[in-house]
Amino acid sequence: MAQCAVTGARAGLLHTPHGVVETPVFMPVGTQGSVKGLSPRDLIEQLDLRILLANTYHLYLRPGPATIQRLGGLHGFMSWPRAILTDSGGFQVFSLSGLRKVTDQGVLFRSHLNGDAHLFTPESTVDAQLAFGSDILMALDECLPYPASQEAARQSVQRTLAWAQAAFRHYHERIQGLERYGALFPIVQGSMFGDLRRHCASELCELDAEGYAIGGLSVGEPRAVSLEMVELTAPLLPRHRPRYVMGVGLPEELPEYVARGVDMMDCVLPSRNARNGCLFTSRGKLIIKQASYRDDPRPLDEACPCYTCRHFSRAYLRHLFQAGEILYASLATLHNLRRYLDILREIRQSVLRGDFPAYLDAARSATASEQPAEL
Ligand SMILES: [Zn+2]
Numbered sequence: 001m002a003q004c005a006v007t008g009a010r011a012g013l014l015h016t017p018h019g020v021v022e023t024p025v026f027m028p029v030g031t032q033g034s035v036k037g038l039s040p041r042d043l044i045e046q047l048d049l050r051i052l053l054a055n056t057y058h059l060y061l062r063p064g065p066a067t068i069q070r071l072g073g074l075h076g077f078m079s080w081p082r083a084i085l086t087d088s089g090g091f092q093v094f095s096l097s098g099l100r101k102v103t104d105q106g107v108l109f110r111s112h113l114n115g116d117a118h119l120f121t122p123e124s125t126v127d128a129q130l131a132f133g134s135d136i137l138m139a140l141d142e143c144l145p146y147p148a149s150q151e152a153a154r155q156s157v158q159r160t161l162a163w164a165q166a167a168f169r170h171y172h173e174r175i176q177g178l179e180r181y182g183a184l185f186p187i188v189q190g191s192m193f194g195d196l197r198r199h200c201a202s203e204l205c206e207l208d209a210e211g212y213a214i215g216g217l218s219v220g221e222p223r224a225v226s227l228e229m230v231e232l233t234a235p236l237l238p239r240h241r242p243r244y245v246m247g248v249g250l251p252e253e254l255p256e257y258v259a260r261g262v263d264m265m266d267c268v269l270p271s272r273n274a275r276n277g278c279l280f281t282s283r284g285k286l287i288i289k290q291a292s293y294r295d296d297p298r299p300l301d302e303a304c305p306c307y308t309c310r311h312f313s314r315a316y317l318r319h320l321f322q323a324g325e326i327l328y329a330s331l332a333t334l335h336n337l338r339r340y341l342d343i344l345r346e347i348r349q350s351v352l353r354g355d356f357p358a359y360l361d362a363a364r365s366a367t368a369s370e371q372p373a374e375l
Contacts, residue, residue: 001240004356008234008261011351014051014211014242016083016135017180018075021050023242024258024347026340027085027266031055033068033078036271037329038337040080046307047337051083051135053266056128057092061111061118065131073133085136085266086129087246088187089120091215094143102142104162122167126184130174134182138213139167141187146220153191157200160189168207183210185244191216192225194232201236211242211264218247218267227256234261251280252367254343255360258351270340274332277321280339284370286314288332293318306338307331 001012014021043049071077100109106121122140129137140163142156164186175181186204190196217226244264279286281301299309308331320328350359
């Protein structure tokens with residue numbers, strides 16, 4: 001592992017049962033076992049993606065862990081030969097499911113699909129993720145909305161710690177005799193309270209996990225607060241284990257998280273924004289529906305080597321978007337994900353070269369002077 005001498009940035013290798021992943025890494029989200037609009041062939045041939053994220057909550061409800069396991073696990077089911085990280089389902093239960101009851105045992109909730117009652121426990125979510133065959137499994141945690149009171153956050157940290165311990169006990173029993181299995185990561189919670197985050201992180205270190213996540217961020221708090229929580233939590237986690245910040249962020253935030261010692265990130269932003277007409281370029285955001293692109297023969301981003309930028313004009317992409325064509329979503333998603341992956345590759349190279357501080361300075365001044373209207 002290489003580490004920046006000035007900031008907390010690191011460059012390393014994450015070993016999984018389905019290949020080695022260079023870090024820092026951005027993981028595109030494939031909620032339903034599919035990165036919307038792109039085939040695994042696109043993800044491999046066009047993006048050389050090494051790892052993606054899928055959502056336990058959605059796949060647990062439909063088609064269900066037993067079905068997926070019978071059909072070759074998630075890798076076989078979705079025909080994806082590289083690494084998969086699945087979340088614990090906690091975040092969706094707390095954000096999507098209207099009716100829910102949290103107890104020390106787990107969380108009782110109603111499916112957003114048909115209202116059926118389900119119970120997620122630390123043990124059942126490990127079982128579901130083992131059935132999926134995930135390369136990285138996440139322990140069930142309680143994710144609070146923002147803002148939360150200190151007392152609510154304190155109770156939630158206690159519950160998250162108890163659930164993590166239960167998840168690890170169950171995981172260690174279940175992997176006995178298994179030939180191949182993924183790593184289980186616990187999640188640091190604590191809302192926006194530094195002391196609770198520190199307490200949670202130090203307790204979770206006792207689990208001697210193969211990696212650690214920082215969760216409960218990107219829930220509506222100001223960006224400066226998310227960064228502050230990461231800045232004080234990351235250094236408390238074991239140096240030789242990957243650190244994953246869940247649910248971030250904007251392109252300009254990626255180097256900021258890496259500078260604070262983060263190795264892994266995921267977000268729906270690049271794919272969701274692509275579908276909504278917001279493209280990320282090396283010169284800032286581009287809103288494709290704007291009339292100024294109607295006759296624009298240039299690619300989205302002249303500096304981008306992606307398939308979309310090599311073959312199609314802004315005018316054509318705007319036309320597809322306006323006409324509601326499916327092809328628009330594929331081409332736009334391909335570009336936005338390429339942009340995110342390229343940012344992380346540039347960051348990794350700069351850490352390896354030893355000039356990440358200069359990269360960070362340049363990225364900050366580019367953000368400060370960004371003029372999207374002039375694109
Ligand atoms: Zn492109």
